[in-house]
Amino acid sequence: MIDLSDPLLLVAVAATFLVAGIVKGVTGMGLPTVAMGGLGGLLSPLAAAALLIIPSFVTNVWQLLAGPSIMSIVRRLWPMMAGVVLGTFAGSSLLKDGGAVLGTFMLGLALAVYAVYTLLARPFQVRPQCERWLSPLVGGVTGLVAGATGVFVIPAVPYVQALGLRRDDLVQALGLSFTVSTVALAAALGSRGVFEMDTLLLSAAAIAPALLGMWMGQYIRRRVSPAAFKRCFLIALALLGLEMMLRGVL
Template identity: 65%
Template sequence: MIDLSPTLIAAIAATFFAAGVVKGVTGMGLPTVAMGVLGALLSPLAAAGLLLVPSFVTNVWQLLAGPGFGPLARRLWPMMAAIVAGTALGAAWLASGDTGPTTTALGCALVAYAAFTLLARQLAVPPRIEPWLSPLIGGATGLVTGGTGVFVIPAVPYLQALGLAKDDLIQVLGLSFTVSTLALAAGLGARGAFSPETLGASAAAVVPALAGMWAGQKMRALISPQAFRRWFLVGLLLLGLEMAIRPLL
């Protein structure tokens, strides 16, 4: 259970507004920003509980916005099924409440995502290996999701490497994040790892998250999304480094 003081409520609202802005400008990043910032204020388990409803609402919105849901779902259902299975296994670690290792793991996941996105060249997955690689990537993503609450590694680099059209990529990212959110909620809920109060606070966080998305979409026309995304990733990298070493200090 989270002790929701006025200061913490304000911090949670500001975090989800900022995370919504990032998603509005770049098309992704809300769960990653929310877990990174809230994980610095709360335990990763509490942060993951707060993330569930805003992540679900914003990603379903993204999922339903594109035209190609059926073909994408048929193509990538083995990956989505593996995400569910991996998350179910990984959630046992996050639900254990052992904050030191989970904070370090969350920090490492943030560092890995930010560093890869900043430094790596665009990859390409040959169609012949996709049938067996997709479930492996899905399982690995599920384990990371269940253990840290972060949905992006290695799913996002992999999906970007499939050569999808822009609208299809945005939609399939929404599909992956929606499946990950539902699987994480089921995994944590099955272990009694969050309370009705946490879910109520998570539902309330939808308002600042959507307000941030709206503001981010307006900002997109005024700033360079590439420059914004680069500085966002640098900040995420520094935050992840701090979280990774914090339990060691």
């Protein structure tokens, strides 16, 4: 699936995870999204999704453990997490069997929708009485998108942001969602016999540039406006998604 003897590919993978780590360091999210977008031009969506598993897991666990409210967040969001797991297993068959052209188109669509929505949508609030039925629904849709494309931000991120959590709890809740999504995607792909030793080795090696990028991103966050950085990032992500969609149909 992946040729470890290709030095250009190795450099490209390292650079992709470095940039993805920077984005996550500045904004608190975006590593899998950037990694899937960057690697989508080099590898099939299936190979790219397999590569992001280990660095995504490590960085998201770091984010999850960086706060005091783990248990209260788990108690509140477990229906959503259950939906994520079920949806990911259901959607992973499309990532494995859908073909490179369809996979590239769907990945581009997911990236573009997330970017445009985040740029243009107005903030909204989820009423507490709606969480009981909305959380598992959002989790299931997020899982389906993650299983089919390797991107697990839609609609999880807008939903969690609409729950009215404090800033630290929001970061930790996103860490929980991303961690569960990563583990579910790894289990779903593993159950379908996707992983190979070369893929796992390269995925493990990608931890170093991802963590370096996060450190650089945290440094940048103290010196530039996170809002301006995020706006530029989302515009670039939307253009990348559009390019991938066109590549998938032309």
